[in-house]
Amino acid sequence: MSKELKPVTGRAWVFGNNVDTDQIIQGQYLTVLDYAEMARHTFEIPRPVFASKVKKNDVVIAGRNFGGGSSREEAPKVLLQSGVGCVIAESFARIFYRNGFNVGLPLLIIPNVAKLVKDGETVTVDISKGTVTIRSNSDILHGKPLPDRMLNLLREGGAVAWYKQTVGKH
Amino acid sequence: MGYTLAEKLLASHTNDGRATAGDIVEANVDLLMVHEVLGSRILDVLHEMDFKKVWDSSRIVVINDHWAPASDINSAEIHRRNRNFVRDQGITNFFDVDCGISHHVLPEKGLIVPGELIIGSDSHSTTYGAFNAFSTGLAATDSALILATGSCWFRVPDSIKIEVTGEFQDMVMSKDLILKIISDIGPDGANYQSMEFHGETIDKMKVGERMTMCNMSVEAGAKCSPMTVNGYVNKWMETLAPSKRWKPTLPDVDADYSDTRTYDINSSPLGPMVATPDNPTNGKAVREVSGVPIDQAFIGSCTNGRIGDLEIAAKILKGKKIRNGVRLIITPASKHTYMMALERGLIKIFMDAGGIVTNSTCGACVGGHLGVLGAGEVCISSTNRNFKGRMGHQNSRIYLASPATVAASALAGAITDPRSV
Incomplete structure (x- = not known):
């Protein structure tokens, strides 16, 4: 079932450049079989309070090359499990970028976003348009609109749902 | 084009x-x-x-x-x-x-x-x-x-x-x-x-x-x-x-x-490199970090656990003892690699030098087992990633280097240029 992509409003958690997947979820937790249990260790190294304070629809904001390193899909999965509504970065590492859309986690690219948004600020993300509105001053930051392939994956709810709608039917 | x-x-x-x-x-x-x-x-x-x-x-x-x-x-x-x-x-x-x-x-x-x-x-x-x-x-x-x-x-x-x-x-x-x-x-x-x-x-x-x-x-x-x-x-x-039947693929001469x-490593000579914490792209000439004390030296992984890697390490370690208090862990890349090392006498050289030889596994490189680092520990490693917490505790520190540099460092108990031993 194709769903509408509603705007996401939440607090910003701002990170720097090169947040690798070990910083999102450390290798020692990869044998944990339950995502809810694993998600308690999200961003354990760079932001130890994240897992206990994150709320539904909060937005993760980062600098360049978010999600480099290991191919682990657990990285976008624990963000989704934690309630993160969107990740916005100046750029993403390629495997993380694929994985995000595959599991249904929206990812936007906006230049200088980590410098323009303050940690803890409330922002609204319009995923279809590729924009972020900062509540305190109504500034709007513009990213590149997502390619149709990625938007369709999000509308379907990830690659598995997309597969069931298309390939799996035949 | x-x-x-x-x-x-x-x-x-x-x-x-x-x-x-x-x-x-x-x-x-x-x-x-x-x-x-x-x-x-x-x-x-x-x-x-x-x-x-x-x-x-x-x-x-x-x-x-x-x-x-x-x-x-x-x-x-x-x-x-x-x-x-x-x-x-x-x-x-x-x-x-x-x-x-x-x-x-x-x-x-x-x-x-x-x-x-x-x-x-x-x-x-x-x-x-x-x-x-x-x-x-x-x-x-x-x-x-x-x-x-x-x-x-x-x-x-x-x-x-x-x-x-x-x-x-x-x-x-x-x-x-x-x-x-x-x-x-x-x-x-x-x-x-x-x-x-x-x-x-x-x-x-x-x-x-x-x-x-x-x-x-x-x-x-x-x-x-x-x-x-x-x-x-x-x-x-x-x-x-x-x-297997196959044909080599070449790029076109006018590829875009x-x-x-x-890189011309004759005109600009390349020496041993060490990547400092916490990114593999923090490469420095070994002399810039030589003398940094280590707790563990690790040779293994999909990057550098092959027979050629074990041979150069054995050449450096042969007849010598690693520094007291340092752990040298060697994890061959495969069972076959292990067997070759055994037949060529490398395993004995490692054990005589004070090293630990493990079975083949990704193990220590992913902070999984057989060489996990504790709080504040420093490791020089022939692996591929030195992200914070990659091999264990988030406050451990990983320096990436060649198997030769790792072996030389194990002997000295500190990061060492393999050309100096």
């Missing part, structure tokens, strides 16, 4: 035979390798997909390598699920916990073939570029989709041409060269791109040395890193995969590259 290696290797796997940088193409996969991610994540995705049967059981390789043998109850459960899956699906290319690390075992078993499109559920799947293949890492959902359909979409990458000429000095290895190259490019300088290696230095490299280079291209963000076939690859294929970088 001609085509790069990445374009040609992908084009031979699309239905219309086309692939130009920037295109999004659907390509037919020749081989899919999955490891513990199968049991921990992919099976759940397959269940959601109402999956029944793999697309081609002969084109799938399953390996239990990351926590081999099981380090805890969860990894034991993951291994159990993998064993059940290969039995139910009739997958014969299954390598259990006794075999070794995927990126070395697959080539050793003759499963990596030049010209092929190879996907692994592991970021270091770029390693097979050493065999003139298009190979890259994906994760659980993409692997599940390939298991079911045999195909996958790709954005055809731009290519950076890297040309290396000149000869290595004594005790300088391909690891030093790749640390230098990725440090110049930066952690995302090759993101979404192919790092295509050329030049007489690459042509003269043994297969293991080439694999180290392609293995670590991903640390600069590369999607793949194909090389052309050389004499050592030819010999490898004749010996280990005599039944996004960037070209040249």
